[in-house]
Amino acid sequence: MTEMWSRLEGRPRTVDFDRALRVEIRDPLWMLARQWQLGEFHGSDAGSPVTATYSVTPARPTRLRPGGGQPDDLPTGLPLETVAERRSVPVAFGDEEIAFDLRLAIGRRWLKLLDKHSLLGHVLDFGGQYIRKYPIALPNPDQPEDVSKLAHPQVWATMQTVAQRRMDGYQFYLHLKDGRDADEGITTIPLLHHQLLLDLGGRLVDWFEALIVQPGGNSTWDPRRLEHQFSIAASTPTGSEKVLTAQEYPGGSLDWHAFSVDTGPRLGGTAQPEKTLSRTVFPAPVRYSGMPLPRWWALEDGRTNFAAVRPDSTDMARLVFLEFALIFGNDWYQLPCDLPVGTINSIRGMTVTDVFEQTQWITAAGSGPDEKWQRWSMFTLDTIGTDELPADTDLLLPPSVPKVAEGPALEEVLLIRDENANLVWGIEQTIRTPTGEPRRGSEAAAEVVAFRQNNLTRPAADPDPPRAPISYVAMNSIPENWIPFIPVHVDEDKREIQLQRAAMPSIVDGEPVRPRTTLLREGFDNGKQYFINEEEIPQAGTRLSVAYNRTRWRDGRVVVWLSAHRGEGRGQGSSGLAFDTIR
Numbered sequence: 001m002t003e004m005w006s007r008l009e010g011r012p013r014t015v016d017f018d019r020a021l022r023v024e025i026r027d028p029l030w031m032l033a034r035q036w037q038l039g040e041f042h043g044s045d046a047g048s049p050v051t052a053t054y055s056v057t058p059a060r061p062t063r064l065r066p067g068g069g070q071p072d073d074l075p076t077g078l079p080l081e082t083v084a085e086r087r088s089v090p091v092a093f094g095d096e097e098i099a100f101d102l103r104l105a106i107g108r109r110w111l112k113l114l115d116k117h118s119l120l121g122h123v124l125d126f127g128g129q130y131i132r133k134y135p136i137a138l139p140n141p142d143q144p145e146d147v148s149k150l151a152h153p154q155v156w157a158t159m160q161t162v163a164q165r166r167m168d169g170y171q172f173y174l175h176l177k178d179g180r181d182a183d184e185g186i187t188t189i190p191l192l193h194h195q196l197l198l199d200l201g202g203r204l205v206d207w208f209e210a211l212i213v214q215p216g217g218n219s220t221w222d223p224r225r226l227e228h229q230f231s232i233a234a235s236t237p238t239g240s241e242k243v244l245t246a247q248e249y250p251g252g253s254l255d256w257h258a259f260s261v262d263t264g265p266r267l268g269g270t271a272q273p274e275k276t277l278s279r280t281v282f283p284a285p286v287r288y289s290g291m292p293l294p295r296w297w298a299l300e301d302g303r304t305n306f307a308a309v310r311p312d313s314t315d316m317a318r319l320v321f322l323e324f325a326l327i328f329g330n331d332w333y334q335l336p337c338d339l340p341v342g343t344i345n346s347i348r349g350m351t352v353t354d355v356f357e358q359t360q361w362i363t364a365a366g367s368g369p370d371e372k373w374q375r376w377s378m379f380t381l382d383t384i385g386t387d388e389l390p391a392d393t394d395l396l397l398p399p400s401v402p403k404v405a406e407g408p409a410l411e412e413v414l415l416i417r418d419e420n421a422n423l424v425w426g427i428e429q430t431i432r433t434p435t436g437e438p439r440r441g442s443e444a445a446a447e448v449v450a451f452r453q454n455n456l457t458r459p460a461a462d463p464d465p466p467r468a469p470i471s472y473v474a475m476n477s478i479p480e481n482w483i484p485f486i487p488v489h490v491d492e493d494k495r496e497i498q499l500q501r502a503a504m505p506s507i508v509d510g511e512p513v514r515p516r517t518t519l520l521r522e523g524f525d526n527g528k529q530y531f532i533n534e535e536e537i538p539q540a541g542t543r544l545s546v547a548y549n550r551t552r553w554r555d556g557r558v559v560v561w562l563s564a565h566r567g568e569g570r571g572q573g574s575s576g577l578a579f580d581t582i583r
Helices: 028-037 078-085 098-118 125-134 144-152 153-162 169-177 190-211 316-325 442-453
Strands: 049-059 064-065 227-234 242-249 258-261 278-282 343-354 359-363 395-397 412-418 423-432 437-440 472-475 480-487 497-501 531-533 542-552 557-568 579-582
Touching: 078 227, 078 542, 078 557, 098 125, 098 153, 098 169, 098 190, 125 579, 144 153, 169 190, 423 442, 437 442
Parallel strands: none
Antiparallel strands: 049 278, 049 343, 064 227, 227 242, 242 258, 343 359, 343 395, 412 423, 412 542, 423 437, 423 480, 472 579, 480 497, 497 531, 542 557
C-alpha cells in the first residue's frame, strides 16, 4: 500500500501583503471557540467603574514635641525636615559658641548696615568704635582651648590678619539678644543716632536668625540613640487628636513612612480640621509597560520582559509583583485625588458606580485590627502601642520638600567596633577648624601633637637612667582623633550594657585627649558623662555627619539649617592598641 500526502502552502498572487497581515477570520465560530477555551465566557457579575465619589477631610499638624521635650506649636513656613533636623550652629572648640567665619560675617553685616546709612565714614568713627569694643582677639598659648588655633598655620595666619582689624559680630549679637541697646558704650549724638542704631540692631538680629534656622527649644537629636525623634499632632474630624511619632529618623529624606501612629500622651492641639473635600471623578485603568493586553491579536510591549524575572519560592515580594502584573493587572483603576500638602487626610467614604448603574460602597482593604495577618495595605501607618486597635487608614502628606541640597560635611565621625581591644572607637574623620572650614581629623590631630611637642617645657633628664637589659611599654599610642567608648553596665541592671565615652592619654603629656567634634563632645563642656546605647553600634559600625542643608520652600524662600545625619558604617576595625609590650 502506497502512502501519499500533499503539502498545503500559500502561493501569493500579488506583492501587496496588507490583506494577508490583517489575519482575517472567515469563520466567526473559530474565534468563539478560542474565547471559550480561554475562559472568557465565565462571567464575574462585575462591571467596569464609570464614576467614583469620595469624601476626604484634611487636617494640618499644629503641634510638635521633640523627643523627651515639651510640646509646642509647630512652626509655620518651614519644611518639616528643617523643623526636625535643625540644630544650633556648631561649637568650634572650647568656650567659643560659633565658628570664626560666622563671627566675621555678622560683624561685616553690621558695618555694611552702618555704611548704607552713611554712618561708617562719620566723624565719630562708628566703625572704629565697634571694632575696638568687639575685637577679634588673638588666641592665648597658655589656654588649652586655643592650641588648635595655634597649631594650624593657616588658621593662625588668618587670625593674625584680622585681629584688632575686624569686628566680632557674635559678641555684638549676644549683646543685642540680651535686650541691651546697640549704641551702649558708643559715642553718639543721642538725638540723631540713638533710634537709628536701635533699628539697625533689630535688623541685624532678624538677618542672622533668618540666615540659619536654629531650634528655639530642645533639639530632636537623641545623642544616646544617634537619631532624631519627634512627634507631630493634628485634630481629627471626630474632635480627638492624632499624634504621629518619628521614632528612628536618621536624617535626610523625610516621608510618610518615617511616622507611626502614637497612642501615648496628647500634645494639646486645638486647631480644627479643614473643610471636607467631596469630589466625583472618572476612574482610569492602570497602565504600565508590558502589561497584558485585552485583545487577542494585540502584542505586548517587548521592552518589559516579565518572563525574565525568576523569583525563588520564598521571594514573596517578587511573586506578588508578578501575580499583579500578569494576572490581575487589568483589574486595577486609579482615581485623581488632589490633596493639600502638609496634611493628614481622613477618607470619610467612597462610592463607585459601574456600567450597570450599580452603586457600591467601597471600604478600605487595610481596615481591621492592626496586627491581623490577612489585612493588606499600602501607604498606611503602623501603630505604636496595643495591637488590638483598628488599623489606621489615613493618608499622610508631610509638609516636606522633594529635594534638599547638602553641603560638605563639617564634621564626620565613624563609630566602629574593635573586638581585639573590646572597645568602640569614635574616629573623628573630619573636624571643623576654628575658621569654620572642614579638615581631616588625623591631620589636625597630628598638627596639635607636633605643636605641643615643640612648645612643651620638658623636665631635666633623669641623671640615673634604668640599667635593665629590657624595658616594657605600659601602653602604645593611638592617634588623638580616636575617642574610646568603653562598655559599662546600665544603672541597676546587671546584664544590659551601654557604651560610655572615655579618654586616651595624650602622646605628649599624658593628659586626657578631648574630642573636637560636637557629635562626641556631648555634655563634655558641662562635665557630664556621655552614653550610647550598645545596640546602636552594629557589627558594621555607623557613620555620623554634620553639614549645612539648603532648600526652597513653597513660597520660593531659601531655607538653610544645620543637621546631623546617620549612615551606614564600613565594618569592624582595629586600633592596634596593645599593653605591656617589650621595647
